Amino acid sequence: MLSRFFPYEYAESVFAVDYEKLYKIGFRGVIFDIDNTLVHHGEPSTPEIDALLHNVQAAGLKTLLLSDNTRKRVEMFNKNINSLYIDSANKPDPACLTKALKMLGLKHGQVVYIGDQIFTDVLCANRAGIKSILVKFIQSPDEMRIGVRRYAEYALLALWRRTKYSHRIGDIYAEGCGSFWSRDVLFCNISPATYAISETKEKLKRIVGDMTGGEIFSRTRTKKRLRNIVSEHSSHLIKRGKGIDPVLQENKAVNIALASSKIDGMIIRPGEVFSFWRTVGSITEKKGYKAGRIISDNKLTPGLGGGLCNLANTIHLLILHSPLEVTEFHSHSDALAPDEGKRVPFSSGTSICYNYIDYRFRNNTDQDVQLCLRCENEKLVGELRSKKPFPCRYELVEEDHHFSKENGIFYRISKIYKLTIDKATNEVVKKELVRDNHSEVMFDYDLIPKELIR
Numbered sequence: 001m002l003s004r005f006f007p008y009e010y011a012e013s014v015f016a017v018d019y020e021k022l023y024k025i026g027f028r029g030v031i032f033d034i035d036n037t038l039v040h041h042g043e044p045s046t047p048e049i050d051a052l053l054h055n056v057q058a059a060g061l062k063t064l065l066l067s068d069n070t071r072k073r074v075e076m077f078n079k080n081i082n083s084l085y086i087d088s089a090n091k092p093d094p095a096c097l098t099k100a101l102k103m104l105g106l107k108h109g110q111v112v113y114i115g116d117q118i119f120t121d122v123l124c125a126n127r128a129g130i131k132s133i134l135v136k137f138i139q140s141p142d143e144m145r146i147g148v149r150r151y152a153e154y155a156l157l158a159l160w161r162r163t164k165y166s167h168r169i170g171d172i173y174a175e176g177c178g179s180f181w182s183r184d185v186l187f188c189n190i191s192p193a194t195y196a197i198s199e200t201k202e203k204l205k206r207i208v209g210d211m212t213g214g215e216i217f218s219r220t221r222t223k224k225r226l227r228n229i230v231s232e233h234s235s236h237l238i239k240r241g242k243g244i245d246p247v248l249q250e251n252k253a254v255n256i257a258l259a260s261s262k263i264d265g266m267i268i269r270p271g272e273v274f275s276f277w278r279t280v281g282s283i284t285e286k287k288g289y290k291a292g293r294i295i296s297d298n299k300l301t302p303g304l305g306g307g308l309c310n311l312a313n314t315i316h317l318l319i320l321h322s323p324l325e326v327t328e329f330h331s332h333s334d335a336l337a338p339d340e341g342k343r344v345p346f347s348s349g350t351s352i353c354y355n356y357i358d359y360r361f362r363n364n365t366d367q368d369v370q371l372c373l374r375c376e377n378e379k380l381v382g383e384l385r386s387k388k389p390f391p392c393r394y395e396l397v398e399e400d401h402h403f404s405k406e407n408g409i410f411y412r413i414s415k416i417y418k419l420t421i422d423k424a425t426n427e428v429v430k431k432e433l434v435r436d437n438h439s440e441v442m443f444d445y446d447l448i449p450k451e452l453i454r
Contacts, residue, residue, distance in 0.1 A: 003126075004123055004126045004127070005118050005119070005122060005123060005126075005156050006122070006126075006156070006160045007118070007122045007125075007132045007133060007134035007160065008112065008125075008131035008132050008133060009131075009132075009133045009134075010133065010134045010135070010157065010160070011114075011133055011134075011135050011136075012135065012136050013135055013136060013138075014032070014037065014038060014049075014052060014114060014135055015048075015052065016135075017114065017133060017135075019055070019056045019059045019061060020059050021408070022059075022061065022112060023059050023060050023061055024407045024408035025407045025408070026109070026110065026407055027061065027110055027111065027112050028060070028061060028062060028106050028110040028111070029061055029062040029063070029064065029104045029106045029110060029111040029112075030056055030061050030062070030063055030064075030111070030112055030113075030114060031063075031064045031065075031066050031097070031100055031104075031111060031112070031113040031114070031130075032053075032063065032064070032065055032066065032083075032113075032114050032115075033066060033067065033113075033114065033115035033116060033117075033121050034065055034066075034067045034069065034074065034077055035067065035069060036116045036117075036137040036138045036139075037114060037115050037116040037121075037135055037137070037138070038077075038138075039077070039138065040138045040139075042073070044076060044077060045077050045078075045079075045080060045081060049081075050080045050081055053081045053083060054081070057083075062084070062104050062105075062106065063081075063083040063084065064083060064084040064085060064086065064100050064103060064104055065077070065078055065081075065083050065084070065085035065086070066085070066086050066089050066091070066096060066097070066100060066113070067085070067086070067087055067088075067089060068088065068089050068090065068091055068120070069087060069088075070087055070088065071087040071088070073087070074087040084100075084103050084104065086099060086100055086103070091120040091121065091123075091124040092119070092120050092121075092123040092124035092127060093124070093127075094124055094127040094128035096124070097113065097124060097125065097128035097130055098128060101130075108128070108129045108130055109131075111130055111131075112130070112131050112132065112133055113125040113130050113131070113132045113133070114132070114133045114135060115132065115134065115135070116134070116135050116136070116137035116138070117137070117153065118134065118152075118153040118156055118157070119152075119153065121134070122134055134157070202356040203354075203355055203356055205356065206355050206356040206358070207355075210275075210278070215273045216271060216272050216273065217272060217273050217274070217275055217278055218266055218267065218268040218269065218272045218273065218274045218275075218279070218363075220266070220267040220269075221264070221265040221266050221267065222265050222267060222370075223265055224265075225265075225370065225372060225385055226267075226368065226369070226370045226385035226386055226387055227385070227386075227387060227388075228385060228386045228387065228388055228389050229383055229384070229385055230318075230321070230322045230369065230384045230385060230386050230389075230390065231317075231318045231321035231322055231383070231384045231394070232318070232381070232382065232383045232384070233314055233317045233318055233321075233381075233382050234379050234380065234381045234382070235310065235314060235347070235379065235380050236340060236378060236379060236380075237249075237252065237253040237256060237310075237375060237378050237379060237380050238250065238252070238253055238378050239337050239340070245293070245302075248291065248292050248293050248302055248306065249292075249293075251290035251291055251292045251306070251307070252292035252293060252306060252307025252310065253307070253375065253378070254288070254289075254290050255283075255289050255290060255292050255305055255306065255307045255308055256307055256308065256310060256311045256375060256380055257375040258287065258288055258289060259280045259308055259311055260311060260373040260374065260375055260380070262279055262280045262281065263276075263279050263280065263315075263371055263373050264371070264372055264373045264374065265370065265371075265372060266279060266370065266371045267368055267369075267370050268324075268361075268363040268368070268369050268370070268371070269363060269368050270363055270364075270365060270366055270367065270368070271362070271363065271364075272362070272363050273327060273360055273361070273362045273363075274360060274361050274362075274363075274371070275358055275359075275360050276312055276315070276352055276358055276359040276360070277352070277354050277355040277358050278355075278358075280308075282354055282355070283304060283305035283308070283354055284304075285304065289304055289305045290304070291303060291304055291306060292305065292306025292307035292308075293306045293307060293336075294306040305354075308352060309332070309348070309350055309351055309352055310348065310380070311373075311380065312350040312351075312352045312359045313346065313347075313348055313349060313350035314373075314380055314382045315350075315359065315371065315373075315382065316329065316346065316350045316359060317346055317382075317396075318371070318382050318383070318384040319361045319384065320346065320394065320396060320418055320434060321384070321393075321394045321395070321396070322369070322384055322390070322394060323364070323365055323390055323392065323394070323420075324361050324362065324363055324364065324365070324369065324384075325361060325362045325364045326360075326361045327360045327361055327362050328358050328359060328360035329350065329359060330350070330351040330352070330357050330359075331349050331350065331351055331435070332349060332350075332351045332439075333348070333349065333412075333439040333440050333441075333442050334346070334347070334348055334349035334412055334435075334437055334439035335348075335411075335412040335439045335440065335441040335442055335443065336348050336442045336443065337442070337443050338443055338447045338448075343398070343401065345396045345397070345398040345414070345416045346396060346416060346435070349435070349437075349439065365386075365390070367386055367387045367388060368386065368387055369384060369385065369386045370384070370385040370386070371383075371384060372384075372385060389423075391422065391423055391424070392420050392421055392422055392423060392429070393421050393423055394418060394419065394420055394421070395418075395419045395421065396416060396417070396418055396419070396434070397416070397417050397419060398414045398415070398416050398417075398437075399414065399415045399416075399417065400413070400414055400415055401413070401414040401452070402414070402452050402453070402454045403441065403448050403449075403452050403453045403454070404453070404454050405453070409440060409441075410440070410441040410445055410448060410453075411438055411439060411440055411441060412437060412438075412439045412441060413437060413438055414437040415433060415435070415436055415437065416433070416434055416435040416437060417431050417432060417433055417434065418430075418431075418432045418434045419431055419432075420432075
């Protein structure tokens with residue numbers, strides 16, 4: 001598979017790598033190829049390279065030189081660096097990297113290998129389960145020609161670049177399509193065309209699965225409201241603040257209003273399953289949907305239909321405050337923006353992506369329930385209704401809520417429980433963990449409440 005020839009990352013040279021960042025994200029060792037990576041083939045080390053290796057070591061990273069060349073050549077290069085080394089490595093045989101890990105005293109996930117060749121350095125690293133950074137090979141000014149292997153590497157690098165930046169889809173990445181930050185790259189990541197094929201396959205799988213799965217989906221909508229309110233929730237449609245694009249917020253409100261109009265009044269009878277995407281349908285510009293905020297490459301960025309995760313999250317909150325059974329739920333960060341006022345558990349964090357990353361719940365009670373949604377005064381208002389009251393009420397409680405910095409990145413950390421409370425006795429009859437929260441903070445770190453940082 002082509003995946004074995006793809007690097008973890010690419011840099012123009014060893015000087016372009018942020019070694020302090022490598023340490024912050026958990027790496028503790030760097031293995032360097034020598035020839036055409038640090039210096040031109042056969043040349044001794046330079047004062048600049050000596051200083052670079054010393055700076056890498058000063059950043060807390062162990063170093064090891066790995067070369068197919070002779071011991072004499074490696075020792076000559078290493079005389080001012082004093083690094084661990086392995087000569088006559090016989091790359092791409094991964095045995096040399098297994099030996100390197102033992103010499104460094106580190107695990108696979110703690111080491112990155114930097115080299116200039118795909119067919120030796122990158123392939124060797126992938127075979128050993130070690131992440132690699134490919135750098136542009138050092139070419140002498142009087143070298144006018146390069147070998148056929150280098151042209152093949154150019155083609156593979158171009159394919160890797162195209163695939164690396166073509167993962168955006170809906171509010172999260174497609175499940176089952178890993179990025180090149182992992183060792184294994186699946187068929188969907190070979191090129192944009194194969195990604196589209198994989199996406200279509202997943203959509204077809206969902207359609208066929210629904211046709212053959214035996215589920216009965218809710219279809220009936222009515223303007224008439226059921227009498228009893230089981231749960232209700234409202235949220236601001238438009239967030240304002242530092243770093244928040246007002247246009248994307250306005251567009252998000254449009255998207256939510258369009259999708260809400262497809263759901264409002266939906267009756268879910270006993271035994272029926274509600275599906276967000278079967279109810280809302282596909283998202284297209286022709287239907288009026290606009291570019292709102294989506295999460296792509298772990299960043300907030302514009303995307304068609306962005307913001308519908310907020311709608312799915314509102315529905316999820318209604319269902320968590322009821323006896324209904326959530327049958328499909330996907331999550332992303334619960335820290336997309338600063339909390340507005342009092343902290344609300346599950347204020348965000350529900351992910352959807354047409355049509356195979358869905359939000360679904362089943363009516364496992366003995367009476368009809370109804371979803372009611374409306375957008376008014378820049379607010380999304382949701383209600384879950386029923387014909388008659390249920391014997392219990394439901395609450396969400398969040399415990400140990402705080403923010404913590406890990407390898408330079410802040411995370412919201414908490415445990416969110418659903419309490420089932422008997423109305424007659426007011427006793428908690430069930431406490432269920434519904435989310436062990438560990439969400440990367442996606443907003444300005446300066447806006448994190450200082451008293452909540454540990």
